[in-house]
Structures are given as C-alpha cells and as structure tokens.
Amino acid sequence: MSTSTATLMDGTALARRTVEETAARAAELTRRTGVTPCLATVLVGEDPASVTYVKMKQNRCAKAGIRSRHVELPAATTTEELVATIGALSADPEVHGILLQHPVGPHIDERAAFEAIAPEKDVDGVTMASFAAMGFGLPGFVSCTPGGIMRLLDAYEVGLTGKRAVVVGRSAILGKPAGLLLLGRDATVTYCHSRTTDLSSIVREADILVAAVGKPRFIKGEDIKPGAVVIDAGYNPGNVGDVDFAPAAERASLITPVPGGVGPMTIAVLLAQTVEAAERHVV
C-alpha cells in the first residue's frame, strides 16, 4: 500500500481560528456599541437535513457571540409569503445578516426569495448583487463555500497568479463564484461540468483543482497532476467527497479532507460575514 504524500489542509483548525477572531470582533463591537450581531435564519418546511444545518449554524453563532433569530415557515409557504418574510428581515434594523436555508421546495421561486435579501445583509453571498460583486472584484459578501476555499488557499500560502485552476461544477453559489474569485486572483480558470467531454485530460492540467459536483469519488486519483492542490467541496453520504481521496493524496501536494476541509470553513465565513455586516451597519 502506498503512502499519502500530500499535506492535509486542515479546515477544522482554520475554521476554529477564524471563528475565534470573529468572536473577538463580535465581543469588541458589543462592548463598544452595545450592539450584538444578529443572523436571521429562515427555514421553510421540516427537511431533517435542513433542520440539522440550521441548528448547527445557530449553535455556532451562539459560540461566536452572534444572536440568531430563527424564522420557521410551513412547507406550504408561497413565494409571495417567503419574499414578504425576507423583505421584513431586510428592513429590520436589528437583523444584520439573513440566511435562507436551501432548498426551499420546488413550488417556491428560490431566486425571487434570495433576491429579497438586502445586499448589505447577504452574508451567505447568494444574491445576484453578491455574484456580480465577486465577478467584478467589488466590495460585497462572497458565497460562503467559495469564500472558505479562498481562505484555505491563502492560509496554506498557495500562489494563484498564473496557475491553472480547474473548477468542476458550475452551480450559482459554489462552482461559478469559486471560478470568479480564482479569476480575480489571476488564476487561469477552466469551468468543467456535466457536459464536459474528456474531463480527465482537463483535470490533469490543474495546478489547483476545485471539485464541486456532488458525486462521490467522481475525480479519480490518477487524474491529479503531481503536486497539485486539491480542494474537495463535495460532501456525499458516508462522509465521502467528490475526489477519490486516497489515490489523490498520493499525487497532490495539498488536499482537503472530507469531512474537516471545506465544510467547516463554510460556516466560519458565514459567521465572519455576519459580524462584518453588523460592523458596517453600526458605523
């Protein structure tokens, strides 16, 4: 059996440091102004996974000195009702950040619901305004998972300028913004997806690979370029990522584990951006 040569990118440890910094900022803001940052979480229906995610986010908020206000809506909620609820949170001066837990059910126009989030409260980075800001390199909140990926790359001092970055997946809140953020940092970015032909040969060119497809072990270890940095943003049943970890780790220089890589950073960015929103609101 061969041995892993890659260094693990420890998202759990980096997330812990990030949350500690965030908690210190939240405490300082509260001490200085009396304002406690507040994240509103909106949950539609009772999908068990969504319930768990929201509860986890609320627990993390509490530990970081962030209040959370939870809004639960029945599964039968209409688009209009959801938009009105989120609009009210957007207008509420006591709420600094808004998270709409995805998915919201097929009868709801999710885009309309996302767009009801005021850009200055879009700490989850899901609105069109946030997407465009990422694309143009303008101030704004980033999508949390891509933002977590960039923090991981920076923490491990991965040079991006001129590097070949391959993003596998093109979702609106993961693949697409991840590519735009990497492009904004001067990487040469290729987007691959379900219609890509000859994926292997493209993955083999990647100095930096971001896997974001949601298919277990979809990326084969033999396709990893020796020395590549492998970011696995997939999280499939059984704690399995989108990359076939063991053989990939034999070739990569740096690789994120699943779990304990990208996942913890996603929530860390959510918390950090909530405190940032509160700071901007108070100033």
Add this chain to the structure above:
Amino acid sequence: MSTSTATLMDGTALARRTVEETAARAAELTRRTGVTPCLATVLVGEDPASVTYVKMKQNRCAKAGIRSRHVELPAATTTEELVATIGALSADPEVHGILLQHPVGPHIDERAAFEAIAPEKDVDGVTMASFAAMGFGLPGFVSCTPGGIMRLLDAYEVGLTGKRAVVVGRSAILGKPAGLLLLGRDATVTYCHSRTTDLSSIVREADILVAAVGKPRFIKGEDIKPGAVVIDAGYNPGNVGDVDFAPAAERASLITPVPGGVGPMTIAVLLAQTVEAAERHVV
C-alpha cells in the same frame, strides 16, 4: 503563399439581417401602440472616438426606427452629476434604453454611473444585475459584444455543448460575460488573461476561441487548433484584430474578419435590445 481555408463569419451581413428584423419589430410596435422605441445616449466629454461611436449608434437607431435622445455632458462632470442624469433617464417613461458611452474619464466612478441605469433599460448590458443574469441564465439584457458573438455562433450553427471554449481577456463587459454565456450553453470554458502562463498551449486546445484583449495580432496563427472557430473581438488601430488573421484563417474552420465580424453585431444587439425594452415597457 498558402490559401485561407476558413469560412468567413460575415458580421456585416448578419447585422444587416438583425437590424432589418429589429426595424420591423420597431415599426410594428409603433403601428400597434403609437410608441417609438427610444435610446438615450450619454456622452461625457469630447473624446473624438467616443463622439464618433455615439454618432454612429444614433444613425443606426434612426435607420431602425428607434428615436435617440442625446445627452452631452462636459468632461468636468462629477460622478454625482452623472449619476443624477442617468437616474433621471432611468425614471423617464419615454426612454426605453440607456447607453453610457465608455470611457467617462478617470475622475468619475464609472461603476456608480453604470449602476444608475435601471436594469430594465440596460440595453447595453453593463450593470451588475445584467452580469448576474448572464451568469445565472436568467432573463435580462446581455452585454452587446458577447451577445453579438453568441448570435454569430448560432447563425453559423456552431455546436457549443461540450466544446472547449477559450476566452482570452476578462473585462467586465466582454471577456467575463462572453465566458458566462458560453458556459450557459454548455461549453467547457477557460478564461485566459495577462497573467496566464503558457497561453499558446491553452489556445491550442480551443475548439472555439474568443480573442478579447485589445492587442494587435496577439493570437498567433500557429496556435489555432485545426478546424477551430475563431472569434476576434479585438479592434486595434489600422483595422487589425487580436488574432493574426491570415495564418489563423489557414487553420480555422470559421473565422470573423476585422472589421466586419464582431463589430457590426455589437450595435445590432444594442438596437435589438432597445426595441425589446420598449416592447416590454409597453406590454
């Protein structure tokens, strides 16, 4: 001397057909409702090239049955004044489309000025809302040059699904949106730019190449993959594109000339989107 084997993508002819269709739609709208589509053009300062461009756009409008309202502002106009002017046009029910001629001078916050254009009047496709709509595949106006490129590709029945598309250049209104539109049509898209290392080897992989860098003959003919479709969105002094045309045409299957390729399509899309904005406004 070797012979060109590529078929020319005749942007002049396609633009003519597009403008004829647009003029018919404008006439029909006016006949049916009494409303004549109106494009407001905003020019800051007296840069000769900009003056010429705006005049050309106005002439094309007139031929297509589109009124144009021209606003000329002195070079010393402030960001606040420009934003106010554009805001008034955004609020004016008689104006259906707004074009701010680029560039506006270094003392002006061009992004703020663009963002004063109401999304439903952004017929030039320069706002963040339009960018995000292109990224998400949602209804909205596209940036005119990328939109023209897509129309050329469609007119010549270029299959995009699964094809390797390489976009050289990453500007906010050309390279970036062109890549997003190609990605939305299921191409595998690579963005190259000034920091890309080994550009040649990436260009050599392109089934579809979009050159949008503004450097004369920057793309070498020897780097064109045999049979590739070459879209030259560059326009440099002396009617020279970003692609070294003659040797590229020996290898490409389809290629846009400069001039007479992408350029005419840019204005055709502007006119088409202005009439579309008027149609939506009237409905």
